[in-house]
Amino acid sequence: MSLTALSHERGEFFDALETREPAEREAQLMAALRLQLSHAKAQTSAYAGLLAGVDPADVCNRAALARLPVTRKPELAARQQALRERQGLEGADPYDALGGFSAIGWRGCVRSGGAARVFQSPGGIYEPEGRAADYWRVARALFAAGLRAGDLVHNSFSYHLTPAGAMMEGGAHALGCTVFPGGVGNTELQLQAMRDLRPQAYVGTPSFLKILLDKAAESGLRLESLQRALLSGEAFPNSLRDWLAERGVAGYQCYATADLGLVAYETAAREGLVLAEGIIVEIVRPGGSEPVAEGEVGELVVTTLNPDYPLIRFGTGDLSAILPGPCPTGRSNQRIRGWLGRADQSAKVRGMFIHASQLAELQRRFPQAGRARLVVEGEMAQDRLTLKLELPEGEPREGLAEQLAAALRDITKLRAEVQLLPPGSLPNDGRVIEDARRLD
Template structure:
């Protein structure tokens, strides 16, 4: 049996890039006509001109808080669109379910086969057609359970909808139904394995797992492996579906074939250099929920080269923290976008980082700027702009290129909270 879910995974990288960029203008045009929010957000955009990554990078980034704000505004206005204008679907046969994520953010389901594209990640985790999948993601309110189930069905698997909790019943069902593996959070899988040992029930068929929804440290991966379970992780969201997935090479996560991913400097829409940590911004090619340059709020970085398994799509390091680094300094909020605004005003500044130190109510700001050349008075001029932009005073430190950490932080909160 093939090691690949389909031929898309091992096509030449240039072919993939060309195909995705060729589909981009149509998707943007569709978003503008089918999703009212993007009619407004992209009103001045010529969809047919967006045929390159450089052109895509000129479009505005829509972040999750903006999606939530538009949904809330629509509800408060008594509108009939609970999705804030981001869905191209309406209530009816094409939308079998509606889900709710914390916030509350509502997401549409679709009748489209493998709508969230999870079959690819399940295949990479070792699941195959004709197997039983024990699904322990929640089926209540949130879409996680349905996301995984739709992927398993597309792969040709049967699903046991275990959901969350009821650990003893989970163990009993696994012992009696003999699933090929588990899908859910890694911590709950550990709880199930420990409960099975306590109940003295063997789970010999549960030899594989695909986990998501929380951190999956190597220590837990090894703990499961010692008990005969090979587990891989995937990175997905209710808004975007599958973004990236782990393979047996265990060298980062391979991007899904249905998304275009950029990594930008937090607080901006500006792509960073390859290998630099930044915020993941995703454009989905899903026509039912056509999110264009959607900021995930998650940090990651591109890994060089291709996956040793032969999959040719770009790899990312995985989840590396949150991009929303807003802090409150002496009663004033300071945002990553403000740091970027300050740096953008000085061509000499290559990279910037704001460090907030001291103790709460007695804190101070230090603006660190990488620069290859420092004209006399540059630090003083930057200091004046800091005050103009943030309404706060801050010291300025000019450092050599490459001095600042590659961790995606634009604002570092180094204060003592004792």
């Protein structure tokens, strides 16, 4: 029997959404997107401006979605700060404290009952949490990791400032699990709780789980009840996955952010991460807004269908790529390769910063171009720039290198040599700026 058939037989799907026909899912997402755009324009000051002139009824497919602006975390932070400084946080409208992106607030605000919590991420970015059950949609990832109603979950994510602890707790409660709120640190006390309460599952970072298990081994403590783990917040290499398995713990990973909630999660197939339901994911050129071809590494851009915090084309700053085909477990949504690095690349050259967005602008001006990489070589104060750019066969080359060099100088104010390469010459790793200078 196939893995898909076994999954159906055992009831190993969180809900029917996971096995929808892809065309059905896409149609439902696009219909929900149009409603979300109308809602965001009407209920948030940020999108009233960003989507001015956009008729939501016209955004009926991904090509139309790709024409909308991408908002990245630095822009979100800057808008939040600007509105707070302009009005003063004391006495300011709570919607303004959140940059005008939130449709819910507090202090007398009644939309959707108002925010249940407000969190702070590094950089002074604030995110609201609404009152819906499993607000961050994490229950799906916990279910795929093997957690079930009645399990006791040891939650070692932070419960203060950032939303990670609340994210996992909300998902666990939606599954019918009980949660021990361990939080971070206090290794001895957390081990004592594990010994006394005998949890079936752990959620937290993979590194802290290893610390706990190492410490338990040193103390002669056997944590036989602990069999499952959902891990996030940092890399989870196969070597650590195998190390956990040798100790009786099946570890799975998920990708989530404080702004978006769950984005993707691992399944028993161990082949990439399946995209969460209720979001629209695009992979775009690092620093740009144009989607790349399937399989190409680029920046993960997410549109949520959350009415409380309707982020439209939100750039995560993380690199990933779409994997071909469906998950072998029978889940029909697309899969991503997982976290592959950061998209917000930059380098300081001759006293000036070069950003990935500038390379994206160059490629926008030359749509016939393929992958591009700006290589910085030499020693500090003696920098040498080389633009390496793939050009499909049959594209005219005469005078193109000179045009590219002039355009790059116009965008960056820096001179560079241009090398035109055949397709496939540059690695598919999402890197567009390579700093190869000698620092010694």
